[in-house]
Amino acid sequence: MAVMPQDPQIAGAGALLAILRDGRARTRAELAQLTGLARSTVSQRLDALMQDGWVVATEDAISSGGRPAAAFVFNESVRVVLTADLGATHARLAVLDLGMSVLAERAVELHVDRGPRDTLGRVVAEFETLLAGLGRELAQVCGVGVGLPGPVDHGTGRPANPPIMPGWDGFPVPEWLGERLGAPVLVDNDVNIMALGEHWTVGQDTDHLIFIKIGTGIGCGIISGRRLHRGAQGAAGDVGHIRAVLADGGSAGDAVCRCGNIGCLEAVASGASMAAELRAQGVAADGSRDVVALLRAGDTRAARLIRQAGREVGGVMAAIVNFFNPSVIVIGGDIADAGEHVLAGVREAIYSRSLPLATQHLTIRASRLGDRAGVIGAAAMVVEHVLAPDMIDQSVQARAVDPAAPVG
Numbered sequence: 001m002a003v004m005p006q007d008p009q010i011a012g013a014g015a016l017l018a019i020l021r022d023g024r025a026r027t028r029a030e031l032a033q034l035t036g037l038a039r040s041t042v043s044q045r046l047d048a049l050m051q052d053g054w055v056v057a058t059e060d061a062i063s064s065g066g067r068p069a070a071a072f073v074f075n076e077s078v079r080v081v082l083t084a085d086l087g088a089t090h091a092r093l094a095v096l097d098l099g100m101s102v103l104a105e106r107a108v109e110l111h112v113d114r115g116p117r118d119t120l121g122r123v124v125a126e127f128e129t130l131l132a133g134l135g136r137e138l139a140q141v142c143g144v145g146v147g148l149p150g151p152v153d154h155g156t157g158r159p160a161n162p163p164i165m166p167g168w169d170g171f172p173v174p175e176w177l178g179e180r181l182g183a184p185v186l187v188d189n190d191v192n193i194m195a196l197g198e199h200w201t202v203g204q205d206t207d208h209l210i211f212i213k214i215g216t217g218i219g220c221g222i223i224s225g226r227r228l229h230r231g232a233q234g235a236a237g238d239v240g241h242i243r244a245v246l247a248d249g250g251s252a253g254d255a256v257c258r259c260g261n262i263g264c265l266e267a268v269a270s271g272a273s274m275a276a277e278l279r280a281q282g283v284a285a286d287g288s289r290d291v292v293a294l295l296r297a298g299d300t301r302a303a304r305l306i307r308q309a310g311r312e313v314g315g316v317m318a319a320i321v322n323f324f325n326p327s328v329i330v331i332g333g334d335i336a337d338a339g340e341h342v343l344a345g346v347r348e349a350i351y352s353r354s355l356p357l358a359t360q361h362l363t364i365r366a367s368r369l370g371d372r373a374g375v376i377g378a379a380a381m382v383v384e385h386v387l388a389p390d391m392i393d394q395s396v397q398a399r400a401v402d403p404a405a406p407v408g
């Protein structure tokens with residue numbers, strides 16, 4: 001992007017918008033008081049924000065006496081965000097406004113093993129259908145967030161050796177989608193965006209949260225200091241390949257994992273491993289959803305496996321609680337639908353093996369968002385990026401220099 005000449009009068013517009021994002025309407029006088037800026041400076045910045053539609057004027061009804069003063073409020077509906085949470089065989093897509101309200105969404109069957117062009121082409125078509133249903137256009141899209149079921153290089157947004165996504169390694173997902181959707185595209189792995197979604201539901205008061213997904217595989221997303229912790233190579237949170245210590249003191253030593261090691265948590269406590277165990281016992285079960293369906297139908301073998309899996313996940317999490325000291329642990333993924341059957345085991349292992357100081361104020365619960373955690377989290381990721389004060393400053397500066405410049 002070209003370096004824009006800086007207009008100091010509007011350079012702080014992004015910071016002003018950040019104040020208004022809580023949804024409260026404020027007058028110029030209130031904003032001047034909050035920021036310590038001259039009222040004329042506040043006015044110029046508000047004008048720049050209004051020109052781009054980020055802020056709209058309203059009338060302050062609670063103004064004391066006389067004519068109501070003009071108040072200004074964040075315009076959540078001025079643009080929309082598109083998000084897609086891709087799993088191995090299913091995807092969920094959504095359109096949200098900047099206040100994180102879901103305007104439209106749909107779940108579709110979509111197989112990522114058909115390669116990136118086929119899969120992403122379908123994602124573009126689904127987005128266009130959702131937008132058309134809302135009477136919105138691509139020009140109103142300010143950003144796109146995508147979650148993929150595999151490792152993603154955070155710097156480039158490209159998949160990095162994803163095991164279940166043939167043809168995707170190094171594919172330029174942000175560029176490919178950006179060309180077709182005309183907006184910046186942020187990509188991360190599915191567990192990370194689910195962690196962002198769950199963190200969004202608990203609010204900014206929670207600094208440290210772990211989201212653990214128990215589905216076909218097992219992985220976790222780490223929110224540290226209110227930010228996603230990805231690690232040096234984006235591999236942080238890969239708890240599925242930590243060696244499991246069985247709750248009964250036994251060894252998971254002979255369970256072979258898909259990573260090639262033996263005794264991994266994923267090899268003994270994932271939906272795939274439980275389904276395999278049930279098949280070995282002569283029970284028809286293809287994957288994690290079948291395991292939960294069997295539990296609900298009263299199958300005691302499935303119930304025993306799920307409780308045991310909870311204890312094994314808890315055993316690994318107990319070490320992580322001691323090491324990381326989160327205040328919230330959220331359990332998601334298909335197996336989380338087993339509710340207390342899995343949560344009880346997780347709690348039991350964590351409370352018996354973590355230090356009391358670390359568990360004193362620890363909340364362990366099932367996901368509140370369920371299947372929607374990914375699309376909500378991807379939207380949170382995009383909104384934070386698009387509405388970051390320096391991005392807003394760039395956007396209003398570009399418009400001040402060239403009124404025909406695209407917004408957002």
Ligand SMILES: [Zn+2]
Pocket residue numbers: 240241257258259260261264266267
């Ligand atoms: Zn492994």
